[in-house]
Amino acid sequence: MSSTDAGPPDVDLGRVWLGVAAQVWRREPGWAERAAGRLLRSPGLARALMTTPSLLLGWLIATAAVLAAGVLATLGTGTPYVPLLAPAVAAAGIAYAYGPGIDPAWELSLSMAVSDRMVLLVRALVVFGLNAALGLAASAASGAAAAVTFGWLVPMTAACGLALAAATLARSANVGVAAGAAGWVITVLAGRAAAGRLTAVITDSALILPYLAFAACCGLIVLYATRIPRGTS
Amino acid sequence: MNVELTDLTRRFGRTTAVAGVSLHTGPGVFGLLGPNGAGKTTLLRMTATVIPPTSGRLRLLGRDPGGYEPRREIRRRLGYLPQNLGYYPGFTVAEFVEYFALLKDMPPGRVPQAVAAAIEHVGLGDRARARLRTLSGGMLRRAGIAQAIVNEPELLLLDEPTAGLDPEQRVAFRGLLRELGQRATVIVSTHLVEDVGAACSEVALMEQGRIVFHGTPAELTARGEGSGAAGDAPLERGYSAVLAAARSTTAARA
Numbered sequence: 001m002s003s004t005d006a007g008p009p010d011v012d013l014g015r016v017w018l019g020v021a022a023q024v025w026r027r028e029p030g031w032a033e034r035a036a037g038r039l040l041r042s043p044g045l046a047r048a049l050m051t052t053p054s055l056l057l058g059w060l061i062a063t064a065a066v067l068a069a070g071v072l073a074t075l076g077t078g079t080p081y082v083p084l085l086a087p088a089v090a091a092a093g094i095a096y097a098y099g100p101g102i103d104p105a106w107e108l109s110l111s112m113a114v115s116d117r118m119v120l121l122v123r124a125l126v127v128f129g130l131n132a133a134l135g136l137a138a139s140a141a142s143g144a145a146a147a148v149t150f151g152w153l154v155p156m157t158a159a160c161g162l163a164l165a166a167a168t169l170a171r172s173a174n175v176g177v178a179a180g181a182a183g184w185v186i187t188v189l190a191g192r193a194a195a196g197r198l199t200a201v202i203t204d205s206a207l208i209l210p211y212l213a214f215a216a217c218c219g220l221i222v223l224y225a226t227r228i229p230r231g232t233s
Numbered sequence: 234m235n236v237e238l239t240d241l242t243r244r245f246g247r248t249t250a251v252a253g254v255s256l257h258t259g260p261g262v263f264g265l266l267g268p269n270g271a272g273k274t275t276l277l278r279m280t281a282t283v284i285p286p287t288s289g290r291l292r293l294l295g296r297d298p299g300g301y302e303p304r305r306e307i308r309r310r311l312g313y314l315p316q317n318l319g320y321y322p323g324f325t326v327a328e329f330v331e332y333f334a335l336l337k338d339m340p341p342g343r344v345p346q347a348v349a350a351a352i353e354h355v356g357l358g359d360r361a362r363a364r365l366r367t368l369s370g371g372m373l374r375r376a377g378i379a380q381a382i383v384n385e386p387e388l389l390l391l392d393e394p395t396a397g398l399d400p401e402q403r404v405a406f407r408g409l410l411r412e413l414g415q416r417a418t419v420i421v422s423t424h425l426v427e428d429v430g431a432a433c434s435e436v437a438l439m440e441q442g443r444i445v446f447h448g449t450p451a452e453l454t455a456r457g458e459g460s461g462a463a464g465d466a467p468l469e470r471g472y473s474a475v476l477a478a479a480r481s482t483t484a485a486r487a
Contacts, residue, residue: 018353022345025352025361044335051332053319104319108380112336113280113308150288
């Protein structure tokens with residue numbers, strides 16, 4: 001049978017349209033998402049990271065503005081305000097990284113294959129890293145001494161741990177922010193009362209181990225609060 | 234059996250939301266009826282692995298969701314539409330559906346085609362690039378249904394899926410349910426008895442955390458015949474009759 005005898009091949013127009021629509025509606029991930037996807041080996045986790053509320057541009061600008069105000073205050077008064085501000089700002093960012101009321105689609109996310117605990121962990125780590133970088137840049141800009149420039153990183157870990165643990169347990173970012181900020185303010189004021197210096201809590205090396213131990217305890221609380229109980233069957 | 238619930242109980246403090254529910258079902262559309270506060274949403278949330286049961290046995294798609302890997306495998310094959318669908322207002326419909334396709338661990342190469350298919354399935358093709366904040370309630374509900382079916386789930390859980398849909402959309406949605414039910418287990422929680430009559434092959438009625446009826450829509454209809462129960466349609470009269478009987482039994486026990 002010659003080819004001219006055959007009718008036109010059947011074309012599934014619906015299928016063709018789906019192919020076209022898939023290309024037209026396709027979203028091109030940005031360089032940061034592509035890099036995160038390669039690093040985390042999970043495009044879903046990378047996408048979840050990119051939607052972190054406290055990594056959105058508005059939040060980052062607000063963080064930079066607070067730290068810039070701290071730089072100006074430090075340069076104007078000589079008191080190192082940046083190291084005192086940075087832990088509280090980071091704690092707020094961590095508390096607002098993930099959770100009900102913060103993530104609009106949080107309920108839905110809980111039924112997804114990409115583990116919500118992994119999403120929380122990755123988001124918290126990136127928010128912490130970014131806040132540490134911004135804080136270090138602000139510290140350097142304020143001309144603080146080296147001991148003060150790096151001294152707040154460990155207390156920041158403790159403040160962030162407290163904020164995350166409180167937010168996870170209470171299932172409320174606002175509670176996390178309140179706990180982290182209040183904890184840090186109380187620590188600073190207690191340090192000032194005990195040593196007579198506002199910066200005692202970031203320059204006293206004897207506090208490093210207690211800060212780390214506290215942060216570790218908070219980490220354990222977060223792991224416990226985000227566990228899935230076993231033995232349901 | 235895709236869903237095996239045995240003596241499933243969930244408590245929130247002193248409140249028992251689901252009390253010893255046992256249910257086994259395979260492919261088909263399963264309707265979950267009941268008044269407000271009957272425990273339908275809690276039962277669906279447990280079946281969606283969002284919350285664990287307080288006690289009882291739960292097996293989904295032949296796996297125990299208590300373990301990490303089985304749970305992950307279940308979630309890859311699961312579609313879930315919660316009662317209160319949260320969404321990112323700045324996302325487009327396509328971005329929203331794609332987000333959940335990725336969170337469901339779908340192979341990235343398959344995602345664009347699957348997203349397009351899901352959006353077309355719910356009739357939102359002309360709004361695929363519209364921001365979610367610009368959509369009506371019914372359109373948002375359809376976007377929610379699109380994310381639920383994007384991975385062609387073997388187990389689909391829909392909590393009040395027709396809320397906000399207009400009559401034409403509801404008719405189309407029932408057709409979609411019947412189509413999906415041919416290869417998957419679809420559990421639909423609804424207040425709308427006519428949805429159950431039109432789309433479901435099996436139905437359960439919940440009251441105060443318990444299943445007080447389990448059968449076909451025809452069997453539920455039969456319960457209402459000659460009972461004098463309230464309702465405009467035969468199925469509604471069956472619903473009312475079963476509910477009244479369950480409440481009188483509870484009252485007699487008390």
